Amino acid sequence: ALPISEPERMGSCSICLSVLILVCFPCLITAQQAYADDSCRNSSSALGYACNGVNRSCTAFLMYRAQPPYNNLSSIASLFSANVSQISAISNMSETMTLPTNTEVLIPATCSCSGKFYQVNTTYLVKPGDNYMLIANNTFEGLTTCKAIRNNKISPSLADIFPNERLTIPVRCACPTKKQVGEGIKYLMSFVIQPGNAIASIAVKFGADVAQTLEANQKSEQDSVIQPFTTLLVPLRAAPNGSAVNLFPQTSSSPSPTPSPPSSPTPPSSSPPKGSSKKKWAYFGVGVVVGGAFVLAAGALLVFVFLRTRKSKGLIVPSQSQSFEAQEKAITKEPETEPFEFLQSISSIASLKVYSIEDLQAATETFGSDHWIKGSVYMGILNGDRVAIKKMNGDVSKEISVLNKINHFNLISLLGICFDDGVWYLVYEYASNGPLSDWIYQDSPDQKTLNWGKRMQVASDVATGLNYLHSYTTPPHVHKDIKSSNILLDGDFRAKIAKFGLSRPVRGNDGQYTLTKHIVGTKGYLAPEYLENGLVTPMLDVYSFGILLLEMLTGKDVAQLYEGVKVYLSEVLAPLLGNENANLKGFIDPSLGELYPEHVAMSIVVLIDRCLRKDPASRPSMNEIVQILSKTLTTSLVWESTSASTSSL
The missing domain is CATH 3.30.200.20 (Phosphorylase Kinase; domain 1)
Incomplete structure (x- = not known):
C-alpha cells in the first residue's frame, strides 16, 4: 500500500468531517428552524429557535391576539416589554383604545441569542391560580412554552411557581439565516397557529412565499400538518403592516363555551392534549x-x-x-x-x-x-x-x-x-362573498368563478368544519345538509358551514347510531344507506361532501351530474379511474382552463370516488380527508406560486 502523507491525511479527515456534518446535522446546512408541534413537549425545539442566523440580534415580529386584560396596546406592550409607539405605528391604532377580543396586533421586538436559542425576554408577575400551561398557552398564547419558562427560572430546581414570583419569559423568535438573506428575506414573524389554519394560507395572508415558509419551519408538501397554539415562522421580505391582520374581528358579546379543536387530523382522545390548558x-x-x-x-x-x-x-x-x-x-x-x-x-x-x-x-x-x-x-x-x-x-x-x-x-x-x-x-x-353556489357553476348568471387554489382552500375549510362536528362536539353531530348553497364565503373566501336546522347527534342515548324513518335533506346529496335504511352516521356527511367536491371540480350542479347516470353518481368517474391516459380537460370546469396541477386534480377524483362508495364503511373519515386536503392545498398553492413566477419571466 502507498504511504499517505500528512497533508493528504488532513484532507481526508476534513472530507470525513464535512460528510459527517451533512449527514448528522442537516439543519446547519439548510439553516432552517425545527417546528415544535406541542408547547409543553420535552424536545429541545420547545426551548426556542436555534441561533443559526446571520446575526445574533435582529428585529423580529410577533403576532398577538388581544384578550382581557391585555386588550389595548399599552397593556400588550407592557406584557412583552415592547415599545408601544412602535406597535401603534405599525398597527395604525391608538395606544389606549380598547380592542375587541382576538384583534391581531403586530409587535416589533429585538430578537437576540441567549445561549443556543433566539428569544425576546420579558418579565411576568405570577398571579394566583397561574401555572406553566396557563402562562404559556393563555397569557402568552403559545409564543412561549412550558419547558422554556421552566428552563429560564432563576432557580430551575424549584419546579413550582408561586403568586407574586417574577418570571423571565423567553418569547419565541428567530433571525434570518444566510440562505434566507440570500433569498431576500429580511424579517421572521412568530405567528401562533389557530384552529383551521394551514401553512399555505398563513403564508398567503402575509404575502410570504409558501415554499419558503415550509422550508423555514422544516416542513414540506408531504409533511405540512400543524397544531393550534404553536408557532410558525413566516419569512418576510419587508416589514409587515396592519393591512394583513384581522384588526376588528366580529365576536359575540361573550366567549363561546366550547373551545375550537386542533386542526390536526389526529383522532380525538379521551384525555386532554398535552398543550391544552386547564382553563x-x-x-x-x-x-x-x-x-x-x-x-x-x-x-x-x-x-x-x-x-x-x-x-x-x-x-x-x-x-x-x-x-x-x-x-x-x-x-x-x-x-x-x-x-x-x-x-x-x-x-x-x-x-x-x-x-x-x-x-x-x-x-x-x-x-x-x-x-x-x-x-x-x-x-x-x-x-x-x-x-x-x-x-x-x-x-x-x-x-x-x-x-x-x-x-x-x-x-x-x-x-x-x-x-x-x-x-x-x-x-x-356576515359572509360578504355569499354562498359557494354563486361561484362554482358554469351556468352562473354573474359568471363568478374561483381559481384552483381557492377551491382547494374551500374544500379544506369545509372538511375541517365537518371534522369538528364529527369528532370534537359533545355529543358528536352530523350536519345532514351539506351542499353548495349552505357553504358561505367570507371576505377572504374562507368557507363557513351554515344552516344547522337538520343537524342532529350521531348516536342515541344507548350509544348506538340512530335510525330514522323521517328522511329529510336535499335530493342528490343524500347517501344510499340513509335513503334506504334511515341510518344516520358521519358517513352521511362524507357522502354529501363527495358530491360537493365533484361539483367544485366539474362546475356542474348535482342535477346535471345525474344526467345519464343509471344508479350511482360515482359512475361519472369511471372513465378517469384506472386510466393512465385519462383526459381531465373534458371533465374539469372549463373556467379553470389549464390552470391547475393535473396530478393534484387526479388525486381529488380518487378522493371523490372513495367518498361516494355505496358501503359507508369503505368511505374515508373526515379526519383522513382533512389530512389529504391539507397536503393538497399546500401543493396547489406552491404550484400556483411557481406557475406565476414562471409566467412573469
Missing part, C-alpha cells in the same frame, strides 16, 4: 353544562311561545333530479309574542345576545330593500359591524342549540337572537 378545558365543561341548560330553556320557551300549525314545506331540490324522494314532517305550533324579559333569561343561560326588534330595524333600515340579501336574509349594521339577520318561523330551537354550543372558524357563528310578533330573528356573522 380551556374548564371552558369546555362549562360549555357542555350551559348548552344542556339552554336546550331545556329553549324547549320551555317553545312550549309557551308556539301553538300554531305550520304548513308542511318541501325542501328546495334540483327539479331535474328525480332519483330520490325527500319529505319534511309537518310541525304544529301556534306563535304568541313572548315578553322580552323571558328572552333575556334565555340569554343569561345560553350566552347569546338578545336584541330588540327596534335594534334590528335600525340595523337594516326597517328591513329595507337595500339591505336584502336573499330569501328572508338581510344585511345589517350592529355596533359598527356587518351582520346577517335571518327571519324564521316555526321551531328554531335545534339550530339555536347546535350553534350556541359550537365554536369553530369554519362554522358560521350565531351572534344573537330576537323574537317579535311570532317571528324569530337570528343574527349571524
